Amino acid sequence: MAITESSILDALKHVIDPDLKKDLVSLGMIQNVKVDGNTVYFDLVLTTPACPIKDNLKDACIEAIKRFIAEDIKVEVTVKAREYKPILGEDLLPGVRHVVAVTSGKGGVGKSTVAVNIALALVEMGAKVGLLDADVYGPSVPTLLGLEGSVPNAKTENGKTILLPLNYEGLKVMSIGFFIDPDQAVLWRGPVASGTVRQLVQDVDWGTLDYLIVDMPPGTGDIPMTVAQVLPLTGAVIVTTPQRVAQADVRRAVAMFRHKAINKPIIGLIENMAYFVPELHPDEKYYVFGKDGGKKLAEELDITFLGEIPLMATIAEGSDLGKPPVLFGPDPVKEAFKKVAGQIARRLEVITAEQISNHANTQ
Ligand code: ADP
Numbered sequence: 001m002a003i004t005e006s007s008i009l010d011a012l013k014h015v016i017d018p019d020l021k022k023d024l025v026s027l028g029m030i031q032n033v034k035v036d037g038n039t040v041y042f043d044l045v046l047t048t049p050a051c052p053i054k055d056n057l058k059d060a061c062i063e064a065i066k067r068f069i070a071e072d073i074k075v076e077v078t079v080k081a082r083e084y085k086p087i088l089g090e091d092l093l094p095g096v097r098h099v100v101a102v103t104s105g106k107g108g109v110g111k112s113t114v115a116v117n118i119a120l121a122l123v124e125m126g127a128k129v130g131l132l133d134a135d136v137y138g139p140s141v142p143t144l145l146g147l148e149g150s151v152p153n154a155k156t157e158n159g160k161t162i163l164l165p166l167n168y169e170g171l172k173v174m175s176i177g178f179f180i181d182p183d184q185a186v187l188w189r190g191p192v193a194s195g196t197v198r199q200l201v202q203d204v205d206w207g208t209l210d211y212l213i214v215d216m217p218p219g220t221g222d223i224p225m226t227v228a229q230v231l232p233l234t235g236a237v238i239v240t241t242p243q244r245v246a247q248a249d250v251r252r253a254v255a256m257f258r259h260k261a262i263n264k265p266i267i268g269l270i271e272n273m274a275y276f277v278p279e280l281h282p283d284e285k286y287y288v289f290g291k292d293g294g295k296k297l298a299e300e301l302d303i304t305f306l307g308e309i310p311l312m313a314t315i316a317e318g319s320d321l322g323k324p325p326v327l328f329g330p331d332p333v334k335e336a337f338k339k340v341a342g343q344i345a346r347r348l349e350v351i352t353a354e355q356i357s358n359h360a361n362t363q
Pocket of ligand 1: 113140309310311316
């Protein structure tokens, strides 16, 4: 039987995306199929480049072609990210694929630590990433990255001043903390805070990014609410700790993003400081505050559980010294942040697919 482009597509219709529950061909993820003798070439096009299951999908494609066409066929797959087109006519950040709010119901749960380390994990996974520290109450990104005292450069474009983000190991960083005296921050009112955050979105040369991670002001009061409204968010990640898991503030954070004034998808819940790992016994895990609280709460609130981050002295120490643990910490810490970052990328794939299909249905 001659190998044709259409026989290749028929074989690939057997490969189902486990998250989107549809085959890759009808999802438009197989492009540029070419057959040359006994070799087949095609592009596997993903909506999000840090997709943790990309290798599984690639292997499944190769297996399907060998199974349904011929065992000895040679398959060359090029994995690509889908070209970004704003889905909702959003032009505030036209070059940015996903804007992800990292938020928490209360301060002190490790929201900023998680935001910084997942942003760097996504860079390590090959994505173009920016980090916007919009925590007007207490911007801590400069400390967490050892960038205190740094001042971003600026350029003039059509008479307008455009700020250039700082570069930290490939991550583009902008923080409200580069411009204000930290003691002043608590005095801000909602409109001033949201106006300043808007400027850090609009008047910064973010370039093209796969992910812009935003460290949000904590809580669900006037300031976080107005900041969430000015950002062109794809969705929100909520950070909590086991002690807070059963608490009303997580529910309030979910309710805020589901409120019609914001109405953005919840990407999922991260349980930080979920279990204690002693430095001298890195293989041991102690669920001091009980196990699976985050998972159960996520189920109850009908949101995705993205994973757990351990409570470790090395995370607090590295963060204080401006040495982010995802880069400088021990392997289990690096793995924990990367796993959670991968789950975020995976959820964004699903959310984007839903938006594309809702948008198509309303046209
Ligand atoms: P938030 O942004 O929610 O106010 P931070 O990220 O500033 O919280 O973290 C609060 C404190 O907890 C910091 O001292 C930080 O180093 C520490 N911390 C955060 N996550 C962990 C963790 N997983 N293990 C140990 N310490 C942590």
